Amino acid sequence: MLQHLLYIDPGSGSYLVQAIIAGILGVIFYFKNIRLRIKSFFNRNRKENSNNRQ
C-alpha cells in the first residue's frame, strides 16, 4: 500500500483489534455453521419422514 494514500489514521491498535475480533468471529461462525448443518440435517430427516408418511 502506498503510504501517502493512507491519509486517515487507522488508529493505534486498530489493526490488532480487528485481527482479534475477526478471529473470535471466525470461531463463532464456525460453530454456528455446524449448528445450522445439524439442524438442517434433522429437518431434512423430518421432512423425508413426513413425505414417506404421505
Add this chain to the structure above:
Amino acid sequence: MTRHPASYRDPSGFVYHSAGRLYRQVNKVYAGDYNRLMQSGLYHMLCEQNLLLRHKEINENIRNDSDWHITLLPEQIPFTSYPSEWCFEQLKDAALLTLRVAKIAIAKGMMLKDATAFNIQFIHGRPVFIDTLSFEKYNPSMPWVAYRQFCETFLFPLMIAHYDKMGIVPLMQGFAEGIPVHTAAKLLPYKSRFNAAAWLHVYLQNKFSNKHPAAASPVSFSEKKMMNLLNHLESTVERLSNFSKSPWRDYYAESVPGTDYLQAKEKIVTAYLQKINGKHLLDLGANDGHFSILATKSGFDVIAIDNDEQCINSFYKKTKAENITGVLPLCINIISPTPATGFANKERSSFEERIKPDALMALALLHHLCIGKNIPLEMLAGYFARLAPQLIIEFVAKEDEKTQLLLQNKKDIFPSYSIARFEEIFSEKFVIENKEMAGDTRRSIYFMKRR
C-alpha cells in the same frame, strides 16, 4: 473556480465549483485506483444499483493543475444535508450502505479507504455514496484501514442512541468527527457489556486503542476474516433501533381538532400550493410529513424539518415504505438551525446558506414558537421573509385548546398574540393573498407573498 472548503483531507483529488457546477479533480497519485474502479466493473455495478453517484469524465484540465489526471462532472446534488441532521434510521441506512459498498468493492478487488458519514448524501430520499475517490486496491492481508472511522462515525452513535434511547442528533452535533472509543465505552450503559457486538467493537477495542503502534507486529488477515468482520458489523447495525414514544408522533392521528379539520386543511393547503411559483418547498415543523407528502403529490421537491427525531424517524420510514422520493425529512430545529462549522467555519455551511426554497410552509407551528418559545411575531415575520418569498402559514388562536395547553403552566405574557396583531405584523413583510378558516376551529391558514 473555488475549491470546496470541505475538500482538503484526501490527497487523491478534490471538489471545486466552476460556472455554477461542482466538479471533481482526480490527481495523478490516484490514477491507478481510479482506473481500477472504472475498469474492474465496480463503478458500473454500484451505479446500476443506485449505490454510487454517477459522473461523466471530462478530459480537460480546467484548473491547469500539474497534479491533474482527469476531471469528473458528478451528477449534481440539489441539497446537501449533514449527518447531524439525520434521524436514527437515516444514519443507520447510511451505515448499511457503506458496508454494502465495501462488500461489493471487495468482490471486485477494491476496498473503501475511508468510512465517514460525510461520504453519503440523500438523493431522491435514498442514501447514495458520493465519494468516488474512496476506493483503493484491496490487499487481503491487511485489516480495514477505515474500521475505526466506521465505528466512530456510525456504529458508536447508533449504539449509544440504541441503548440510552436518546436522540442521535446531539451525539452527531457534539461529535462531528465521530465518537472516540473511550468516550463510547463511557456513554454506554453497563448492560451493553453483555452484548457480544458491544463487547467486541467497543470494550475490546477500547482495551487496544491505547496500545502504541510501536508494538504493532504484522497481523495476519484474510478476505474471509474481512467478510466476517463486515457481515458482523452489518448484522449488528441492522439490529439497532431507538424507537420510543414521542408526544408529537401521533399529533394528527390523535389531535382533538379531528378529521374535519384535517380534511379542510388539506383542501386549503392543496389550493395554496397551486399558487406557488417554483418547486422548492421548505416545510417547517413537518411532524409526520402528512402535508409534505401532500406537496410532493403536487410536484414539489420538499425539504421537511422538525425538531422531533421520532417524528422524522417515522416520516423517513414512511417515505421508504411507500417509495416517496420527493421529500427529504431532516431533524433540524428551526429556532436553532445547523450553524456553519469545520475549518474556518467554511467547511460545512449553515442551514440557511444551503437552503433556497421558493416557499415556506409553517402549519400549526406559530403558537409553539410564539407561546412555547417566547419568540415575538416581528422576529418570526422577519426571519420567514428572509428565508423565502412565499409563505403558507397557519395561525392558531390563543383560545385553541392546543395553545391553552402551552399556557397551562405559563404566565400569559403574550398580549400581542392575536389574529389582528398577527395580520398587522406579517403585513409589514408580506402581502396577504388568501385567508381561510380550517373547518370551524380557531385556526386560519394564509397564503402570503413577500413585499
